[in-house]
Structures are given as structure tokens and as C-alpha cells.
Amino acid sequence: MIFLELFGVFFLIGLFTFGGGYAMIPLIESQVVSRGWISTDALYDFIAVSEVTPGPFAINIATFIGSSQQGFLGALCATLGVVLPSFIVILLLATILRKFSKSKYLSGAIDGVKPIIISLISSTVIMLMVKTFFFGGSSLQSPFVIDRTTIALFLIIFGFVLIYKKVFKKDFNTIGMLIISAIFGLIVF
Amino acid sequence: MKEKILNCLKLFIVFLKIGAFSFGGGYAMIGIIQNEIVEKRKWIRQSEFFEVVVIAESTPGPISVNVATYVGYKVAGILGSSLATIGLVLPSFVIIFIISLFYDDFIKNEYVMKAFSGIKCGIMVLLLTTVIKLAKKMERGLYFYLAFPIALIIMILFSIFLSDFSWISLILIIIGLIFGIINTALSNKKVKKV
Structure with a gap:
């Protein structure tokens, strides 16, 4: 039963990848490529598509494989499969942790992690910028090219947001900013 | 009851927005979620948000799905967590299905590619400003000035030299947790002596 197989394979992928995102690529290669659902080349093409479309990579790849194999119902099974383990584990943990929420040690432990979390987010942002500005966006293995247009557009938007905040004392509307970015993209690239 | 349903609806819409406008994967999404949930809506406090991220990172599955489920549960129970998760997943699902x-x-x-390249620049601006805001708001003692740069350098080195470095973030988080617990134990002792 192909629907059950799609659900099962993506359930396993969801259950056994920590950190999400591209951490699941090795598992996808061993489970999905080996079944002939996608070729290695097409997988890496899709990673590029996933970079420019919103949402978590895990959801994108599950929906894509499911749809390419069995249409809408296939996409639904694969996506449900990849989301469900997270959902169940987190709900269980949330109910357990509620009992410990007053614990001094829990809040102490969280305090210890805060700088680490900020450094994890910072490193992602820095690597994303380095890859986009100097390596054509995909990986550090790609040839080194300075993408002047992208850097210039980034600086223009960044400057605009900073000035807006200084002048109006509030943040520029996020969605508005992204729509303006898309229009700029169509003009300059 | 009415308030709960309203909260669930708001959760759905906010995570729908997050799902539709987050590029760049896990941690990048966290920046956007922090912006919407903690700063704009004030659904959970900054300290609780760190707790959410720690849990999301140390459990299996995509980080943003974990965050959506957990925040949804904190705000409005199981119904809230279901709606938040569905909201987060829906934009990806619809967009990728149509693309496929x-x-x-x-x-x-x-x-399409040009517009997306433009959006990517906007996303990077958004992420950068969020990280700066996050760091500005934190208490920055000696521990912060030691742990932050060390963890940052380790993460960057690992992401340059290793293709699969997802486990290193988990190790860094565990080290942070242990430091935090030791610190609490030590300050407990001090209080007892006084």
C-alpha cells in the first residue's frame, strides 16, 4: 500500500532527525532515493527550490515527494507522516514539563542555554548571508563569486528599515517589507 | 470559552503567516516566531520562549513545527497546538503542492526566481534585526560574553568544515543546560550559608 509506505517512511524521517532542516538529507537519501522516489540530482535541485520557497524543508520535501508519487493524497500522507512525530513528542513533553515549571533548576538550566541559542541563530544568519553573498546561495562548495546585486539590495533594505525605525520609532511592517523586496527583486536581478 | 476559540483562531492565523513568510530553515524561523509571538502578541514571555526553543531543538523533527506545537499548547491547550501546527504547515503544503x-x-x-531572490534579501534583513534585538534584550553578564562568542565560533567552524553538523548544536545546548544547573546549585549553597 503506497500511501501507507509514504506515511511510514516520512514518519521515520520525522522521528529520527534532530535539528530538522538539512539534517534529514542523509536519511532522505537512504530512504527516499533508494526507493526510486527521487534521484539524487533532482533532490539537490529541489533543495534549491526549497531555499526560495517558504516553510520548513522537511514539509517541503515531504509534500513534493508525496505529490510526485501519488498526487494530492500522497502529499497529504507524507506531510502528515513527517509532522506527526514532532507533534506527539512535544505534546507529551509539554504536559510533563508543566509540572516542573516552578522548578528553580529548570529556569537555571534555561538561563544557561540562552547565550547558546542566540549564537545558534546568529551563526545561521551569518552562514546564510555568506552563502548568499559569495557562493551563489547554495553551499560553500560552490565557486566563489561576489554577488554585488544581492549585497546592494540587502544593504538598501537594511538601511531603509533602520532609518524607518529611527524616524517613526517603530518597526516597518514585515509583510510590506517582503513585498517591496520581491518587487525590487524583479527590477534588479 | 469564547476567548479560547478566539485565541485558537489567532494562533492559526499567526502561524499561517509565519509559515508563509519564513525562508532559510529552522533557526531563521525562530527569529520570525520570536518577533510575532513574544514581541508583537506577547503570548509568552521572553524567558519562556528560550525554554520553548531548547525543547524544540532537543526533540526530533523540524524545529519550527516543534515550536508551533509547544507555543500552541501553552496558549490554548491541545486544540491550540493542533491549529498552530496546521497553520504553520499549510502554506508550505499548498505552495509546494501547486509547484509540484x-x-x-x-x-x-x-x-519567479527574481522575485524570490528579492524576498530572500528582505528575509536576511528581518533575521539580522531580530537577532540584534534578541541579544540587546538579554542580561549580558560575564557568562554571556564568554558563552556567546565561543558557541558562535564553534558553530561557524563546524558549518564550514562539516556537511552534517546538526548534532553539534545539540551538544552545545546540553553543555549550556549543565552550566545553568551547576550555577543554580552553587548559588543555592551560597544562600544557605548566609
Whole structure:
């Protein structure tokens, strides 16, 4: 039963990848490529598509494989499969942790992690910028090219947001900013 | 009851927005979620948000799905967590499903790619400003000035030299947790002596 197989394979992928995102690529290669659902080349093409479309990579790849194999119902099974383990584990943990929420040690432990979390987010942002500005966006293995247009557009938007905040004392509307970015993209690239 | 349903609806819409406008994967999404949930809506406090991220990172599955489920549960129980998760997943699902129907045309369409490249610049600006805000708001003692740069350098080195470095973030988080617990134990002792 192909629907059950799609659900099962993506359930396993969801259950056994920590950190999400591209951490699941090795598992996808061993489970999905080996079944002939996608070729290695097409997988890496899709990673590029996933970079420019919103949402978590895990959801994108599950929906894509499911749809390419069995249409809408296939996409639904694969996506449900990849989301469900997270959902169940987190709900269980949330109910357990509620009992410990007053614990001094829990809040102490969280305090210890805060700088680490900020450094994890910072490193992602820095690597994303380095890859986009100097390596054509995909990986550090790609040839080194300075993408002047992208850097210039980034600086223009960044400057605009900073000035807006200084002048109006509030943040520029996020969605508005992204729509303006898309229009700029169509003009300059 | 009415308030709960309203909260669930708001959760759904906010995570729908997050799902539709987050590029760049896990941690990048966290920046956007922090912006919407903690700063704009004030659904959970900054300290609780760190707790959410720690849990999301140390459990299996995509980080943003974990965050959506957990925040949803904190705000409005199981119904809230279901709606938040569905909201987060829906935009990806719909967009990728439509793309998969016209996949070959899509990857060759230059206008789509140009617009997306522009959006990517906007996303990087958004992420950068969020990280700066996050760091500005934190208590920055000696521990912060030691742990932050060390963890940052380790993460960057690992992401340059290793293709699969997802486990290193988990190790760094565990080290942070242990430091935090030791610190609490030590300050407990001090209080007892006084």
C-alpha cells in the first residue's frame, strides 16, 4: 500500500532527525532515493527550490515527494507522516514539563542555554548571508563569486528599515517589507 | 470559552503567516516566531520562549513545527497546538503542492526566481534585526560574553568544515543546560550559608 509506505517512511524521517532542516538529507537519501522516489540530482535541485520557497524543508520535501508519487493524497500522507512525530513528542513533553515549571533548576538550566541559542541563530544568519553573498546561495562548495546585486539590495533594505525605525520609532511592517523586496527583486536581478 | 476559540483562531492565523513568510530553515524561523509571538502578541514571555526553543531543538523533527506545537499548547491547550501546527504547515503544503504540478515550468521561470531572490534579501534583513534585538534584550553578564562568542565560533567552524553538523548544536545546548544547573546549585549553597 503506497500511501501507507509514504506515511511510514516520512514518519521515520520525522522521528529520527534532530535539528530538522538539512539534517534529514542523509536519511532522505537512504530512504527516499533508494526507493526510486527521487534521484539524487533532482533532490539537490529541489533543495534549491526549497531555499526560495517558504516553510520548513522537511514539509517541503515531504509534500513534493508525496505529490510526485501519488498526487494530492500522497502529499497529504507524507506531510502528515513527517509532522506527526514532532507533534506527539512535544505534546507529551509539554504536559510533563508543566509540572516542573516552578522548578528553580529548570529556569537555571534555561538561563544557561540562552547565550547558546542566540549564537545558534546568529551563526545561521551569518552562514546564510555568506552563502548568499559569495557562493551563489547554495553551499560553500560552490565557486566563489561576489554577488554585488544581492549585497546592494540587502544593504538598501537594511538601511531603509533602520532609518524607518529611527524616524517613526517603530518597526516597518514585515509583510510590506517582503513585498517591496520581491518587487525590487524583479527590477534588479 | 469564547476567548479560547478566539485565541485558537489567532494562533492559526499567526502561524499561517509565519509559515508563509519564513525562508532559510529552522533557526531563521525562530527569529520570525520570536518577533510575532513574544514581541508583537506577547503570548509568552521572553524567558519562556528560550525554554520553548531548547525543547524544540532537543526533540526530533523540524524545529519550527516543534515550536508551533509547544507555543500552541501553552496558549490554548491541545486544540491550540493542533491549529498552530496546521497553520504553520499549510502554506508550505499548498505552495509546494501547486509547484509540484508545474515543477518543470516553475524551475525555469525567471520572474519567479527574481522575485524570490528579492524576498530572500528582505528575509536576511528581518533575521539580522531580530537577532540584534534578541541579544540587546538579554542580561549580558560575564557568562554571556564568554558563552556567546565561543558557541558562535564553534558553530561557524563546524558549518564550514562539516556537511552534517546538526548534532553539534545539540551538544552545545546540553553543555549550556549543565552550566545553568551547576550555577543554580552553587548559588543555592551560597544562600544557605548566609
